[in-house]
Amino acid sequence: MEESTLIQTLAVWGAVTGTIGTVIGVISLILRFRAHKRDNPSLLCAADFSFEHSSGGAVPKHKITIRSVGRRPVSVDYIRYFMKPQRRWHSIFRRYHWSQKRWVYDQSPRQPINLSEGKRADILINLPNGFPLDEVLKAEVHDQAGNKWKVTWPRPNVLKRLIRNEKLNGIEKSNDRQQCKVIGYVAGDYFRIYAQWNQQPGSKSSSKGQFFTFRKREDYEKKFTEIEGKQVPRFLAEEISSIS
Numbered sequence: 001m002e003e004s005t006l007i008q009t010l011a012v013w014g015a016v017t018g019t020i021g022t023v024i025g026v027i028s029l030i031l032r033f034r035a036h037k038r039d040n041p042s043l044l045c046a047a048d049f050s051f052e053h054s055s056g057g058a059v060p061k062h063k064i065t066i067r068s069v070g071r072r073p074v075s076v077d078y079i080r081y082f083m084k085p086q087r088r089w090h091s092i093f094r095r096y097h098w099s100q101k102r103w104v105y106d107q108s109p110r111q112p113i114n115l116s117e118g119k120r121a122d123i124l125i126n127l128p129n130g131f132p133l134d135e136v137l138k139a140e141v142h143d144q145a146g147n148k149w150k151v152t153w154p155r156p157n158v159l160k161r162l163i164r165n166e167k168l169n170g171i172e173k174s175n176d177r178q179q180c181k182v183i184g185y186v187a188g189d190y191f192r193i194y195a196q197w198n199q200q201p202g203s204k205s206s207s208k209g210q211f212f213t214f215r216k217r218e219d220y221e222k223k224f225t226e227i228e229g230k231q232v233p234r235f236l237a238e239e240i241s242s243i244s
Contacts, residue, residue, distance in 0.1 A: 040070050040071075040072060041068075041070045041072040041073070041074045041143065041145070041147060042068070042069045042070030042149075043066055043067065043068055043069070043070075043074060043115070043141060043143075043149040044066075044067045044069055044149075045064060045065070045066050045067075045139075045140075045141045045149050045150065045151040045152065046065050046151065046152040047062070047063075047064055047065075047125070047139065047151055047152060047153050048062065048063050048064075048065055048122075049062045049154075049159075049162040049163055049188060050062065050063075050188070051165065051187045051188060053187070053192065053194075053211065055194065055196070055209065056170075056181075056183030056185070056196070056209075057167075057183075057185070058165050058185060058187035058188075060163065061124065062124065062125040062133070062163065063122045063123060063124050063125060064079055064122070064123045064125060064139065064141070064151055065120060065121075065122050066113070066115065066120060066121050066122075066123070066141055067115075067119075067120040068115035068116060068117055068118065068119050068120070069117070069118075070117060071117050073114055073115065073116045073117075074114070074115045074143050074145075074147075075112070075113070075114050075115075075143055075144040075145075076109060076113040076114075076115065076121070076123075076141060076142075076143055076144075077108070077142045077143055077144045078106045078107060078108045078109070078142050079106070079107045079109075079123060079139055079140070079141055079142070079151070080104055080105070080106050080107075080139065080140045080141075080148075081104065081105045081106075081107065081127065081131070081136045081138075081139050082094075082098050082103065082104055082136065082137050082138045082140075083103045083104065083105070083131060083132075083135050083136055083137065084103070084135045084136075084156075085097060085102075085103050094137075105127060105128065105131050106142075107123070107125075107126055107127070109121075109123050133159075133163055134159055134160050134163060136153070136159070137153075137156065138150070138153050139151040139153055161189065162188050162189065163188070164186060164187070164188065165185070165186070165187045165188075166185060166186050166187075167183065167184070167185045168184045168185055168186060168191075169182075169183070169184035169224055169228075170182070170183045170184065171228055171232065173236055174204075174236075175236055177202045177238070178198060178236045179197070179198050179204050180195065180196065180197035180198070180232060180235055180236070180243065181195075181196050181197075182194070182195045182196075182224070182228065182232065182243070184220065186217075186220075189215065190213050190214065190215060191213070191214045191215075191216075191217055191219075191220035192211055192212065192213050192214070193211070193212040193214075193220065193223060193224055193227065194209060194210070194211055194212075195209065195210050195212070195227060196208070196209040196210075197209075197235060197242065197243055201238050201241075208242070210242075210243065210244070227243060231243050231244075
C-alpha cells in the first residue's frame with residue numbers, strides 16, 4: 001500500500017471513529033440529562049371542567065388534576081389562580097399586580113397531598129365570592145419546596161363555554177291521574193333535557209326520569225318542542241306511558 005493511500009485510509013478511519021465518538025458522547029449527555037431531570041420533582045397539571053347531573057340540574061365539578069412524573073416525591077402546598085383585573089389600566093400591567101399578589105387567590109387543599117412518581121390527585125376548584133371563574137386567566141400549582149408548575153388552562157372564550165350552566169326551558173303539567181315535568185338546560189358543551197313522570201297512571205308516589213343529550217342547540221330545541229307539544233299532552237291523556 002502506497003504511503004498516500006495509507007494516510008487517506010487512516011484519515012477516513014479517524015473521521016469515522018471521531019464521529020462515532022461524538023455521537024455516543026451526545027447520546028450519553030442526553031441520557032444523563034433526562035435521568036437528572038427525572039430525579040427532580042416534576043408535575044403535570046391540567047384543568048378539567050365537568051358537571052354532575054341529577055334531576056334536571058347540573059352541579060359543577062371543575063377540578064385541577066395533578067400528576068407526578070418525577071422520581072422525587074412532591075408535597076402540594078396550594079393552587080394559585082390569576083384573575084383578570086377589572087380596570088383596563090390594571091389589566092395592562094396585570095403581571096406586575098400579580099407579582100404583588102393582587103388579583104390572585106391561593107386555594108389550599110383540604111387534605112395534605114403527597115405525590116410519588118406515577119401518582120395523581122384531583123383538587124376541586126373552589127373560588128370565593130367576588131372571584132368569578134370565567135375571569136381566571138391562568139393557574140399554577142405550588143409545592144412546599146417553593147417550586148411552581150403551570151396548569152394547562154383554556155383561553156377565556158373557551159373557558160366561558162366550558163363552565164356555562166344555564167336553565168333554558170321548563171314545563172310542569174299534571175291532572176288528577178298524571179304528572180310530568182321537563183327541564184332543559186345547557187352545561188358546558190352539551191344541551192340536555194330531563195323529563196320526569198309518574199310510572200303508574202293514578203299513582204304519583206313513584207316517578208321515572210330520563211336524560212336527553214345534544215351537542216347542537218337546534219337539535220335540543222327541536223326535541224324540547226316535540227316533547228312539549230306532542231308527548232306531554234299524550235302522556236296526560238294516558239295515550240303513552242312514558243316520554244322518549
